[in-house]
Amino acid sequence: DQQVKQNSPSLSVQEGRISILNCDYTNSMFDYFLWYKKYPAEGPTFLISISSIKDKNEDGRFTVFLNKSAKHLSLHIVPSQPGDSAVYFCAARREGNTPLVFGKGTRLSVIA
Amino acid sequence: EAGVAQSPRYKIIEKRQSVAFWCNPISGHATLYWYQQILGQGPKLLIQFQNNGVVDDSQLPKDRFSAERLKGVDSTLKIQPAKLEDSAVYLCASSLTTGELFFGEGSRLTVL
Numbered sequence: 001d002q003q004v005k006q007n008s009p010s011l012s013v014q015e016g017r018i019s020i021l022n023c024d025y026t027n028s029m030f031d032y033f034l035w036y037k038k039y040p041a042e043g044p045t046f047l048i049s050i051s052s053i054k055d056k057n058e059d060g061r062f063t064v065f066l067n068k069s070a071k072h073l074s075l076h077i078v079p080s081q082p083g084d085s086a087v088y089f090c091a092a093r094r095e096g097n098t099p100l101v102f103g104k105g106t107r108l109s110v111i112a
Numbered sequence: 113e114a115g116v117a118q119s120p121r122y123k124i125i126e127k128r129q130s131v132a133f134w135c136n137p138i139s140g141h142a143t144l145y146w147y148q149q150i151l152g153q154g155p156k157l158l159i160q161f162q163n164n165g166v167v168d169d170s171q172l173p174k175d176r177f178s179a180e181r182l183k184g185v186d187s188t189l190k191i192q193p194a195k196l197e198d199s200a201v202y203l204c205a206s207s208l209t210t211g212e213l214f215f216g217e218g219s220r221l222t223v224l
Contacts, residue, residue, distance in 0.1 A: 004154070042217055043116070043216050046213070097143060097167070097209045099145055100155075101157075103154050104153055
């Protein structure tokens with residue numbers, strides 16, 4: 001039972017263009033959402049998060065949008081850079097000290 | 113600030129053998145997690161500790177996996193006996209009570 005779904009296993013984008021990574025969730029109890037980035041042979045690193053009381057959070061080139069009614073969030077990277085090439089994981093948690101539930105990840109390739 | 117430390121980075125064993133992984137979380141982080149990441153999948157929670165108590169071990173295969181966090185700091189994860197399907201990266205993460213998780217680089221296990 002996948003509570004967090006990333007339906008695109010891979011995405012390829014030209015350098016300088018926008019990358020949009022999508023994530024859907026099924027558990028309406030989730031109230032905090034995060035994106036992690038993972039390079040090969042490294043652990044995931046935190047990128048950006050959003051609370052369920054917001055619909056947008058921005059940090060430099062990275063913006064996360066949350067649509068609670070659709071149970072959908074997306075990560076926008078603009079402009080995309082070759083160093084952004086990595087696997088991106090969407091994660092969610094319920095209120096309190098609860099563990100993160102991860103999606104399967106989307107591999108982003110930014111082509112120079 | 114030192115990150116989450118894990119060892120060993122790589123381990124190759126034969127099926128039915130045993131293996132142990134060690135994790136040292138970020139200083140002051142009360143919550144520690146072990147996740148299993150199988151190739152092509154997102155990280156899946158095995159166990160969550162709060163200080164030295166278990167918060168969630170519902171997905172830990174207790175017939176072969178065990179974990180402990182003595183003194184509420186370091187933790188070890190043991191697999192005995194190992195099966196082929198245990199081949200994965202074992203990720204340790206720590207956090208303050210809420211917020212994002214900080215991951216170590218992971219321990220890659222290959223079971224032959």
